[in-house]
Structures are given as C-alpha cells and as structure tokens.
Amino acid sequence: MPHIVRVLVVLLSVVFLPGLAARGDRTARADPPVPVSRPVTDGAGVLGDRRAQVEAAVAGLRDRYGVRLYVVYVGDFSGLPAKEWASQTALRSRLGRFDLLLAVSVGQRRYAVSADSRFPLSxxxxxxxxxxxxxPALRRGDWAAAATGAAAEYGAALADHGKMFAEIGAGRGALAALSGLAALVLAASLSPRWRRIRRHRPRRP
Structure with a gap:
C-alpha cells in the first residue's frame, strides 16, 4: 500500500523563469491521475532535450539497485492535493515494493513522492x-535536475545499506536473461519434434 513521503509547495521565484510563459498552455492544463507505464512522463513539456538525462538517471537506478523510479511532470493536479494525486496515480499504476513515484505539478509548483510502505529506505x-x-532543484525551476538528483541520492542511500540492493538489480537482470535463454532452448527443442510430427502424420484418404 503506497504511502506519501513528502509534499511541498514550492514558492514561485521573484525572477521570472525563462521559457515558462511559452509553455503556459501546457503547464496550466489539468491532468487527472492516470496509470503510468513509462519511467518518464513529461505531460507539461518542460524537459526538452534534457529528457535523455532523466531517462538515463532513472535507468541507472533500476539497473544497479533494482529500484524503479517513475517521474511524472504535469501542468496541474486537477484540483487534487498533491499527496492524493500521487497516491491515486501510484495505485492505478500498480506500483510495488521497489517502486517510487515523483509527481511534479509545474503550473502549481507542487510535488509529492509516493513509496510503498515496504520500500527499503525509511x-x-x-x-x-x-x-x-x-x-532545491524545483525552487530553481530546474525540472530535470529534480529527477536526476533524486535518482543519484536514492542510489547513494541504497548503497549505504550494503550489497543487497545491488544484488537485487543484478538478480533481476540475470532473471530476464535466463528467461530469454529458456525460451530459446524450448523453441529449439520443440521445433524438430514439430517437424517430425508433421512428417509422419498419416495423410487423410
């Protein structure tokens, strides 16, 4: 069952953020909670050419520690409190023990982090x-750094817990590789048998 870790209203800076007005139509759009399947969802259109950086940081956390971080940028939490929006999104996405959700409302300058109650970090x-x-990144309006910094710090915190989480990540990768190998072996073993069955099947009169 997901629980909300932290919710904050990030106050608008006195300095106007470059490019925010140009994206005003997208950042003001209301986005209801929906299931997420991709690691990075930029519904607010704020990442631009830095999307690849965020995706790489998220992938690194997953590959090294087996922890899947989902980052979602939306224009507006559609009238819901940040914690409620994140909670509903996590539930609809069926996030599990080793999953995290970072939800950011660009238009409202709010965010929430959702984690399962059994998540390895306290x-x-x-x-x-x-x-x-x-x-700090959200206060600067650095949307990409909020995600990349979070991924790096989650990894550092997991590393402090020892080798277990690195083994989880390696184990998931090995399991996927073994599953693929098993499928190939099964296909190779069945293929000759299938050909023999077809070859020796009696013809109908």
Missing part, C-alpha cells in the same frame, strides 16, 4: 533525499 531517508535533491 521515510526519514526518503525525506532527506527530497530536502537535499528535489526541493
């Missing part, structure tokens, strides 16, 4: 990542 550790990596 609420205090997740809170620390939010305070040191996510919030």
């Amino acid at each position: 609420a205090g550790e997740l809170d620390a990542v939010a305070a040191t990596a996510i919030e």
Whole structure:
C-alpha cells in the first residue's frame, strides 16, 4: 500500500523563469491521475532535450539497485492535493515494493513522492533525499535536475545499506536473461519434434 513521503509547495521565484510563459498552455492544463507505464512522463513539456538525462538517471537506478523510479511532470493536479494525486496515480499504476513515484505539478509548483510502505529506505531517508535533491532543484525551476538528483541520492542511500540492493538489480537482470535463454532452448527443442510430427502424420484418404 503506497504511502506519501513528502509534499511541498514550492514558492514561485521573484525572477521570472525563462521559457515558462511559452509553455503556459501546457503547464496550466489539468491532468487527472492516470496509470503510468513509462519511467518518464513529461505531460507539461518542460524537459526538452534534457529528457535523455532523466531517462538515463532513472535507468541507472533500476539497473544497479533494482529500484524503479517513475517521474511524472504535469501542468496541474486537477484540483487534487498533491499527496492524493500521487497516491491515486501510484495505485492505478500498480506500483510495488521497489517502486517510487515523483509527481511534479509545474503550473502549481507542487510535488509529492509516493513509496510503498515496504520500500527499503525509511521515510526519514526518503525525506532527506527530497530536502537535499528535489526541493532545491524545483525552487530553481530546474525540472530535470529534480529527477536526476533524486535518482543519484536514492542510489547513494541504497548503497549505504550494503550489497543487497545491488544484488537485487543484478538478480533481476540475470532473471530476464535466463528467461530469454529458456525460451530459446524450448523453441529449439520443440521445433524438430514439430517437424517430425508433421512428417509422419498419416495423410487423410
């Protein structure tokens, strides 16, 4: 069952953020909670050519520690509190024990982090990542850095717990490889048998 770790209203800076007005139509759009399947969803259109950086950071966290971070940027949480929007999205996405959701409302300058109650890091550790990596970047309007910084800090926190999480990541990769190999072996073993069955099947009169 997901629980919400941290919610913050990030105050607008006195300095006008470059490019924000040009994206005003997208950042003001209301986005209801929907299932997410991709690691990065930029419904607000704020990442631009830095999307690849965010995707690489998320992939690195997954490959090394087996933790899947889903990052969602929307224009507006459609009238819902940030924690409610994140909670509903996590539930609809069927996120599990090793999954995290970072939801950012660009138009409202709010965000929430959702994690399963069994997630390996404690609420205090997740809170620390939010305070040191996510919030400063959002205050600067650096949307990409909020995600890349979070991925890096989550990885550092997991590394402090020892080898277990690295083994989880390696184990998932090995399992996928073994599954693919098993499928190939099965196909190779069945193919001659199928040909023999077809060859020796009696013809109908």
